[in-house]
Amino acid sequence: DQQVKQNSPSLSVQEGRISILNCDYTNSMFDYFLWYKKYPAEGPTFLISISSIKDKNEDGRFTVFLNKSAKHLSLHIVPSQPGDSAVYFCAASAGYGNKLVFGAGTILRVKS
Amino acid sequence: DTAVSQTPKYLVTQMGNDKSIKCEQNLGHDTMYWYKQDSKKFLKIMFSYNNKELIINETVPNRFSPKSPDKAHLNLHINSLELGDSAVYFCASSQGTPMGNEQFFGPGTRLTVL
Numbered sequence: 507d508q509q510v511k512q513n514s515p516s517l518s519v520q521e522g523r524i525s526i527l528n529c530d531y532t533n534s535m536f537d538y539f540l541w542y543k544k545y546p547a548e549g550p551t552f553l554i555s556i557s558s559i560k561d562k563n564e565d566g567r568f569t570v571f572l573n574k575s576a577k578h579l580s581l582h583i584v585p586s587q588p589g590d591s592a593v594y595f596c597a598a599s600a601g602y603g604n605k606l607v608f609g610a611g612t613i614l615r616v617k618s
Numbered sequence: 619d620t621a622v623s624q625t626p627k628y629l630v631t632q633m634g635n636d637k638s639i640k641c642e643q644n645l646g647h648d649t650m651y652w653y654k655q656d657s658k659k660f661l662k663i664m665f666s667y668n669n670k671e672l673i674i675n676e677t678v679p680n681r682f683s684p685k686s687p688d689k690a691h692l693n694l695h696i697n698s699l700e701l702g703d704s705a706v707y708f709c710a711s712s713q714g715t716p717m718g719n720e721q722f723f724g725p726g727t728r729l730t731v732l
Binding site: 540549 | 622658659660661662663666674708710720721722723724725726
């Protein structure tokens with residue numbers, strides 16, 4: 507039972523353009539969401555998070571949007587850079603401090 | 619200085635063997651975790667310890683036994699290894715009680731069981 511789904515296994519974007527990574531969840535108890543970025547042969551690193559009391563959180567080039575009614579969140583990267591090429595994992599928890607449930611990841615390739 | 623380190627990075631072993639993976643964090647965090655990334659690439663939590671106490675124990679075979687000698691270390695011992703145990707195992711840590719969401723991950727240990 508995949509409670510967090512990233513339906514696009516991969517995404518290819520031109521440098522300088524916007525990258526949009528999507529994530530859907532099924533558990534209505536989830537109220538805290540995170541994005542992690544992972545390079546090959548490294549562990550995931552925390553990127554940005556959002557609580558369900560917000561619908562947007564921005565940090566530099568990275569913005570996460572949350573649509574609670576659709577149980578959908580997205581990560582926007584603007585402008586995309588070649589160094590952004592990595593696997594991006596969406597994660598969710600039911601309450602801050604509870605266990606994280608991860609999606610399967612989306613491979614982002616930014617072409618120069 | 620590596621924040622969360624794991625050893626070994628690669629582990630190749632035969633079915634039936636017993637092996638251990640070590641994890642250390644120098645971030646001063648209270649909580650540590652073990653995750654398994656399977657062939658479908660999902661990261662699934664296996665265990666979590668807060669201040670050396672077990673707080674999460676997912677449905678994991680009891681061949682897997684975590685051990686936390688102190689809050690900076692969380693080792694994973696696996697008995698009677700099976701083919702299905704082949705995966706990448708990640709250790710992580712976070713600050714917060716009982717858990718913090720912003721977890722810091724180690725580089726992973728790729729376990730291959732032949």
